[in-house]
Amino acid sequence: MKKILTLNKISPVGLSRFDENTYVCGEVEQPDAVIVRSASMHDMEIPASVVAIARAGAGTNNIPIEKCSEQGIVVFNTPGANANAVKELVICGLFLSSRKIVQGAMWAQTLKGKGDEVGKLVEKGKSQFAGNEILGKTLGLIGLGAIGRKVAEAATALGMKVIGYDSFLPEGTEIAGVEIVKSIDEIYQNSDYISLHIPLNDSTKGMIDAAALAACKDGVKILNFARGGIVDTSALIPALESGKVSAYVIDFPDDSILGVDGVIAIPHLGASSAESEENCAAMAADQLIDYIETGSIKNSVNMSPVALEKGAKTCVFCKESAAAAVRSAGKVLGEAAKGGYCYIALEGSVDVAGEGILKVRVL
Numbered sequence: 001m002k003k004i005l006t007l008n009k010i011s012p013v014g015l016s017r018f019d020e021n022t023y024v025c026g027e028v029e030q031p032d033a034v035i036v037r038s039a040s041m042h043d044m045e046i047p048a049s050v051v052a053i054a055r056a057g058a059g060t061n062n063i064p065i066e067k068c069s070e071q072g073i074v075v076f077n078t079p080g081a082n083a084n085a086v087k088e089l090v091i092c093g094l095f096l097s098s099r100k101i102v103q104g105a106m107w108a109q110t111l112k113g114k115g116d117e118v119g120k121l122v123e124k125g126k127s128q129f130a131g132n133e134i135l136g137k138t139l140g141l142i143g144l145g146a147i148g149r150k151v152a153e154a155a156t157a158l159g160m161k162v163i164g165y166d167s168f169l170p171e172g173t174e175i176a177g178v179e180i181v182k183s184i185d186e187i188y189q190n191s192d193y194i195s196l197h198i199p200l201n202d203s204t205k206g207m208i209d210a211a212a213l214a215a216c217k218d219g220v221k222i223l224n225f226a227r228g229g230i231v232d233t234s235a236l237i238p239a240l241e242s243g244k245v246s247a248y249v250i251d252f253p254d255d256s257i258l259g260v261d262g263v264i265a266i267p268h269l270g271a272s273s274a275e276s277e278e279n280c281a282a283m284a285a286d287q288l289i290d291y292i293e294t295g296s297i298k299n300s301v302n303m304s305p306v307a308l309e310k311g312a313k314t315c316v317f318c319k320e321s322a323a324a325a326v327r328s329a330g331k332v333l334g335e336a337a338k339g340g341y342c343y344i345a346l347e348g349s350v351d352v353a354g355e356g357i358l359k360v361r362v363l
Helices: 065-070 083-099 101-109 117-128 146-159 184-190 210-215 233-242 276-296 319-329
Strands: 002-007 023-026 033-036 051-056 075-076 138-142 161-165 178-180 193-196 218-223 245-250 263-265 313-316 330-335 341-346 358-363
Touching: 033 210, 033 276, 065 075, 075 276, 083 101, 083 146, 083 218, 083 245, 083 263, 083 276, 138 146, 138 184, 146 161, 161 184, 161 341, 184 210, 184 245, 210 233, 233 245, 233 358
Parallel strands: 002 023, 002 033, 033 051, 051 075, 138 161, 138 193, 161 178, 193 218, 218 245, 245 263
Antiparallel strands: 313 341, 313 358, 330 341
16 A cells, blocks of 8 residues: 655545555555645655655745755645636735725724714725725736736736736747736836735745835835745835835735734635645645656656656666666656656666665655
């Protein structure tokens, strides 16, 4: 039996993909693979038996990628599986930042107990929550992946002008309804709303800093359904106080911005829909099954794609021993992004004794 360790409550729709005659899922010892949602694995001692980790979601900040690469562990994510759920909340964020809905709803609750006066008080007090419409406004998207493109489509349908920037977008790429700009400064300078759809890494951490905010239009509204660390809160708070930023919608709040005027803090609800959790779990499970049963790799964040038929015999070799393996009985399928490993399709027995092999794992 293959054992799958689940570190969070995983949707039954995903777990049902594992054949109960072949797999056992749950709090198992010496697992072959791990499926995780939000649990942090950085301080976890990953068992040597683990060959793969699947994150039921797009972000992998909770997984020690470099450590996994060094150990030859394939890390999967599920890009696009939660895109619609996040898109819907981003569109909601556009309205929340524009119409002062949250502030108005909270104020309306304070009228409890006023009896027959409530109607008159509502009409008298509603002017303080007047906002603006999004029709005709410019939405700047930073990141044009699965979520960014869905947001663009929805915003265009709502009558917004959409401009987008993505440093990884191939030259000449066209996206319906999106004016693709060549410089992120064009996003800052021309957008009434800026929505972030990029991963948090060394190059994006604190990217929305004082200089970026200074380049923005006065009164810009920023939506962050990506990761909190992309925005430098020490620069954001003064920008909110001055009115440079009129609203900040954040799905990853921390203590520094809670209670700050102009901040609408949402408790990481972007992918929290029943449909999204089912889609992510099913996609993560399928990727683990494909890898365990065939060695195929799709949507890995640390290994190159590999496509194999079920029943193929595959090994993970360190590059020092790969040449001997290929000479003996195989061919190179692909290389790991980090860690010095490569994948070999085996056609017979392999003897790499004396070649300095560090790791061999039959998949």
